[in-house]
Amino acid sequence: MARQVSPALRPHRVTAADVARKAGVSRSAVSRAFTEGAYLDKDKRAHILQVAAELGYRPNALAAGLQGRGRSNLVAIMTGDLVNHYDGEILARMIRQLTAIGKWSFVLSAGGEMPEADVTGVLGFPLDAMILRGGSVPDDVVAHCAKLKIPLIVSGRILEGPGIDSVCCDNARGAAMAVQGLIAKGRRRIAYLGGQADLTSDRERRKGFLDAVRAAGLEPAAQVDGDYSFEGGFAAARALLSSHPEIDGLFCANDAMALGAQAVATGELGRSVPENLSIIGFDDIAMARWPMIALSTIRNDMDMTVTQIMRLLTARLKDPEAPSQTIRTAPEFIARGTH
Secondary structure, three states: OOOOOOHHHOOOOOOHHHHHHHHOOOHHHHHHHOOOOOOOOHHHHHHHHHHHHHHOOOOOHHHHHHHHOOOOOEEEEEEOOOOOHHHHHHHHHHHHHHHHOOOEEEEEEOOOOOOHHHHHHHOOOOOOEEEEEOOOOOHHHHHHHHHHOOOEEEEOOOOOOOOEEEEEEOHHHHHHHHHHHHHHOOOOOEEEEEOOOOOHHHHHHHHHHHHHHHHOOOOOOEEEEOOOOHHHHHHHHHHHHHHOOOOOEEEEOOHHHHHHHHHHHHHOOOOOOOOOOEEEEEEOOHHHHOOOOOOEEEEOOHHHHHHHHHHHHHHHHHOOOOOOOEEEEOOEEEOOOOO
């Protein structure tokens, strides 16, 4: 049988009333002591702050923000399952930048199916905004946010609708750059290692790949799907290169899969990279820049993306009725040692 805890033994958060009782002042005096610019005798303020420090009291910043400015400063970030290193790196940057502009973030992983209870649960908080990072955006999230007038900033895909702003790399252009880089190295039997076919990023990168290959008068040597992970890239590349040994150029829809392809090609299949097999990834994660890896890739600039997210967020909070904005960030071909 579960042990019942007496109400008297349960943790008690120190309140302004507790501080007021011990300091021998009113609750309004405690409030003024913690309000910048509020009038209060200097000695009384010092006494109240000392008592508050002894008790471990801090004002409820959420309540104070809502009462004073009508803002909670809470921003929810809904992200993928973080198997993609890019999502993990950009998430860390977003959290730092939100903190820098005085916002508190909390993260909800939307990997796989997201129960509706989780969606409605997070929307029960008084959010200033929600950032939807990559992956498939559940329709119920969009619908709930629209009803509650919660601004949405979407990163990694374009989503249309009032109060929704989007930031997304020009994926098709980036894929075309990769194909052009492979062709410039004399590659003619070029294959595509895709991610999840139902995601916007893969659809756009695949289309950019196919259009660029055919514009060069070629046909793709093969197409195969992974899952955006290192392990998925490793397994897919093993099957692809074993069944199509003629492939001399491989464009991967993200860096994690490209690293898996590089590992299986050189470690198991005896392919020499880049001498007889060129590999190009997409994103430019930190690991791609390691000297022993030196992955050629398409840079999906994280700092540029986060800067645009913060700009759109600030503008949306300033003018909730402003027209929606869509930003396409420019990709960049980064030539290293694998192509």
